[in-house]
Amino acid sequence: MNNLVVMKHNGILVVDSREAAKVLGVRHSDLLRDIEKYIVTFENSENAILRSQDFFIESSYTTDGNSKDYKNYLVTEKGCEFISHKRTGQKGILFTATYINGFHAMKDALRNPVVGLLPQSYPEALRALAVEVEAKEKLMLENKELEIQLDRSQEYYSIKRVAILNGVDWRVFSWRDLKEASEDIGVPVKKIPDANYLNVNVYHHSAWGAVYPEYELD
Template sequence: MYFHLNSIVKRREKKMNNLQIINQNGQLLVDSREVAAMIEVRHSDLLERIGGYIRYLENGKFRSQDFFISSTYKVDGNNKTYDCYLITRKGCDMVANKMTGEKGVLFTAAYVTQFEEMEKSLSLSGMSKELQAIFMLDQRTQAFESRVSHLENNTTIDYGQQNDLQLLANKTIVEVLGGKGSPAYLDKTIRGEAYSALWRDFKGYFNTNSYRNTLVKDFDKAKEYVSGWRPHGKLLRDIEQANSQMAFS
C-alpha cells in the first residue's frame, strides 16, 4: 500500500511540474486538457464548468476572452474536431478558486510558478545581453541579501556572545548593589533577586525565553540594555535599605 500511494504522489508531482504554458502572440495560456489532467477531472466536466463561468462573466458584462478562449484540437488518426479552451492566468485563478484541499493548492502553486517563469523568460528575451547580465546579477544579489536577512533574523548568539552578556550582567549587578563589599551584594537573597530581575526584564524587552536565545542582530542592543539596566520597585528599596545599614554602622 505504501509503495502504491508513493507512486501516485510522484506521478501527481510530475504532472504538476510539467504544466505547459503556451505563448500565443505574447499572451500566456494553458490548454484546458492539461488543467483537467492536472486536477484529475474529466475534460468534458471541466468544459462544462468553464461554460458556466463564461455565462456568469458575460451576464456581468465582463470579457470572457480575458479568462477563457475557445479553441479546438484534433486527435491523431481522427479527423474529428474537439472543443477545448485556452485558459489565461486569470482563468486559472477562477478555476483554482473553486477548488479546495491538496489538488487546489498544488494546481495553484504549479500554474503560478510556471506563469511567473514564462513571464520572466519573455521579459529577458527582449533585453540586450548586457541588460540580461545585469538583471541576473541583480536577482542573485537579491537572493543573497534575502538569505543574509533570514540568517540575521533567525540566528541566535553563540557561546562567546552569551558569555559576554553574562560578564556584563555580573558587572551591572555589582554596580547597582553598591560594590562587592556592600551589604546588598553580600546578601545572597538580594543578589539573587537582582539577577532574576535583570534577566526577567531582559526577556520581556527582547521577547525571548532566555538571554542565550538573543538574536545576533540584537546583540549590540542587548549589551547596551544589560549595561544600562537598573533595579526598580521593591528590589530597589531593599537594596537601599540594606546599604543604609552600612552608613549608620
C-alpha cells in the first residue's frame, strides 16, 4: 500500500491530488474530473457553509524540461474524507486507511518536532512536493542546489542556472533547441541530481553558444 505524503500549505495540512490518485489506483486526470464535479456541486449549493476550498485547493505544477503548467489540487483532510466516501470496495477502504495514517503521522510530527521522528520517506517527499506549491521556497532551494552542483561540472549549464546568471526568466530558453544543438554538435545532454526534481538536464557550453550566444555563462 502506498504512503500518502501530507504537507503543510498556508497552515493547512493537505495531500497532492497526484499522490491521492496513486493510492486510489486511478489516473490523475480521472480524479481531477471527479474533484471538479464535486467543486461545481459545492458552488451551486445554496448552503453558504459549504466552501469548495475547505476540501480542494486548486494548484499547478511543472515537469522537468517543460514550462507548461499542469493542474492539480491540494486535498485537505475533509477532501480526503469526502473522496473516500465516494469510493467503494477495497480501494476505498485502503485509501481511507492511508489518508488517516498520513494525517495522523503529520499531526504527531508537528506536535513532537524531534529529529528523526518522521519516517525517512516523509521529509524527502515533503521537500519535493513543498517546492511545487510554495514558489518562493522552491526558487531559493533550487538556486542553492544548482550552484553547488554546477561547481562540479563547469562545462555544463542548466536552463535555470543560465537564467539566474543573466537575470532573466528561465522560460525564455527552449530545452528543445538546446537538445537539438547538442545533437548537431555531437555533445551529450547530461543530467545532474536535484533535490526538487530528482534530476535536471544540463547542456554543454558549446550548445549554449550555438543557440544563445548573447547570454553569459560565467
